[in-house]
Amino acid sequence: MEFENILTENNDGILQITIDRPKKLNALNRDTIEELHQAFAEAKEDEAVKVVILTGSGEKAFVAGADISEFSEFSAQEGRELAAEGQAKLFDFVAHFPKPVIAAINGFALGGGLELAMATHFRVASDNAKMGLPETSLGLIPGYGGTQRLPELVGKGRAMEMILTAGMIDANQALQYNLVNHVCEQEELIDFAEDFAGKIMKNSPVAVTAAIRAINANFEAGVNGFEVEKDEFGNSFSTQDFKEGTSAFLNKRKADFPGK
Incomplete structure (x- = not known):
């Protein structure tokens, strides 16, 4: 455009x-x-x-x-x-x-x-x-x-x-x-x-987006930011970025996050 x-x-x-x-x-x-x-x-x-x-x-x-x-x-x-x-x-x-x-x-x-x-x-x-x-x-x-x-x-x-x-x-x-x-x-x-x-x-784009949502939740009326954090933290375990990030850490190499 x-x-x-x-x-x-x-x-x-x-x-x-x-x-x-x-x-x-x-x-x-x-x-x-x-x-x-x-x-x-x-x-x-x-x-x-x-x-x-x-x-x-x-x-x-x-x-x-x-x-x-x-x-x-x-x-x-x-x-x-x-x-x-x-x-x-x-x-x-x-x-x-x-x-x-x-x-x-x-x-x-x-x-x-x-x-x-x-x-x-x-x-x-x-x-x-x-x-x-x-x-x-x-x-x-x-x-x-x-x-x-x-x-x-x-x-x-x-x-x-x-x-x-x-x-x-x-x-x-x-x-x-x-x-x-x-x-x-x-x-x-x-x-x-x-x-x-x-x-x-350099960091996981999926995790970055999840962190933005969790941080913003604390400033939203009627929203419990701690509960949002728990949800976003749990959801992270099902992402490809988590698997790549932990694998890279354990194998002492640089992570190549797929963004998924």
Whole structure:
């Protein structure tokens, strides 16, 4: 599928998805959200894709927020529908994606951009990155999961401060807050993310997917994460990857996981 607002490139199992709206600082609009959904949906079914790296084009922004001009005249009901559609189509879809997703945050990650980064499984930031949820300065609150995911990552008090002050933090502060996993120099960002992806790809893709499901279960209302872990652990014993992994370990050789 050809896209207007994003670029995709698969390099040895690592799919890089680049949001490409540099004149708008890669701001999210409905068309971009739809294209991102389609790209992730295709990657989900593509056995050649093992890990996804999500980034923004240029050096200024990962995603500098949502495209405000698109919803400035919305009613309350239209606003709720916008949030519900975006969460289901992209943000929740990414959070529960069965393959690891790494956000490579270059420059500004604000509003919907930070919410998108928080929906991924890992966040790597360039040293010039700036992050924040400025919605309250516009008379709004975060609507793409920000009020839920930010406290999970940084704690309630820091999340309250970031959201209610609408302020920005830099990459090093984000690292201290556990909002990002790693910080590196800007010119090294994609290489760093690819190296990170390579470490994951050495392991069983079946086990990686099972671990994502088990970890996510702890943050789902009404779901007992320990029970999900037990189920996923037990299911692992019936996989070809388990047989290959244990055989390789016992025979002191490198595992060649079939991904089944």
